[in-house]
Amino acid sequence: MHLSRISAALRRVLTIIASASVLLTTLASADDAPRTAAGKPDLNGVWQVLNRANFNLEPHGPKAALAMREGPVVPVPAKELVALGAVGAVPAGLGVVDGGAIPYTDAARQQRDENAANWLTRDPEIKCYLPGVPRATYMPFPFQIYHNQDVLVFSYEYAGAVRNIALSDPGPAPIDSWMGQSWAEWDGDTLVVHTEGLNGQSWLDRAGNFASAGAKITERFTRTSAHTLHYEVTIEDSSVYQRPWKMSMPLYKRVGRDDQLLQFNCVEFVEELMYGHLRKEPLD
Structure with a gap:
């Protein structure tokens, strides 16, 4: 069997095992809680x-900042937030x-x-x-x-x-x-x-x-x-x-x-x- 097919089959098996493990853990864990x-x-x-x-x-999707202003082409971060760079960005949720x-x-x-x-x-x-x-x-x-x-x-x-x-x-x-x-x-x-x-x-x-x-x-x-x-x-x-x-x-x-x-x-x-x-x- 081609190596790529073996890898794909192995991934499917591992996914099934992981899913079964999560399911069994979920079913049992609520009763195990103190x-x-x-x-x-x-x-x-x-x-x-x-x-x-x-x-x-x-x-929501990611964007450059929580406060934006009009830019030459597209909106850009408000001037108060420009120096924050990626730290001031909004991650997707x-x-x-x-x-x-x-x-x-x-x-x-x-x-x-x-x-x-x-x-x-x-x-x-x-x-x-x-x-x-x-x-x-x-x-x-x-x-x-x-x-x-x-x-x-x-x-x-x-x-x-x-x-x-x-x-x-x-x-x-x-x-x-x-x-x-x-x-x-x-x-x-x-x-x-x-x-x-x-x-x-x-x-x-x-x-x-x-x-x-x-x-x-x-x-x-x-x-x-x-x-x-x-x-x-x-x-x-x-x-x-x-x-x-x-x-x-x-x-x-x-x-x-x-x-x-x-x-x-x-x-x-x-x-x-x-x-x-x-x-x-x-x-x-």
Whole structure:
């Protein structure tokens, strides 16, 4: 048999073996995941996404920068980003929205596009404001879940954000805030977290996608193996969307020395951006 045919046949066999291995691992792993003393899945640990959702929740191709300007022939990066080169570029993403596109109303879609065109001055992430829900979960920073029968806390590396999550419905939020008010319940082996009372100032990603202060966020965390969670979010907001919509993605557990949060208290990092113009002699 010709060598190329042997190689092709071998690749097919290896692909079948690998697929079978993944299937068997998936079927067995959910039952192998640790549980708490109460019998519920143990979600304790440091988790992180491995996707491009924070760039854009919808499917997108790569481009030179998040902020562009007209060039002699084609658009080029905004002058503030030129020196970043490839570091300031946008990598392609498969998207995490069920159905591909967020079902905006016409007016809200125009607002999203305007947000994207003014990303440099409007994205709250640039100014180190708290990321809001659900964006805090899929930023390129880890977060930690602490829980037992009496306590549920989410701690985020970005900006030191924290969510103390009630274990029963506390009623309407007394005040709107960046991270909102959350409470949780178990649906079988799935942890369901309900969030309202958001201030409507946070974005959902760097592409200008957004929700209003009236948004209702429902997150579902399902343990799928010793090292993975299935994360699903439903967003309801009739003032912005034509209908409720959903996104989903896997979360991966950090292990070894990576199983910890470091500090990224970015408030001090943006002082020059926000207040530098107030210097007696502003820097060039």
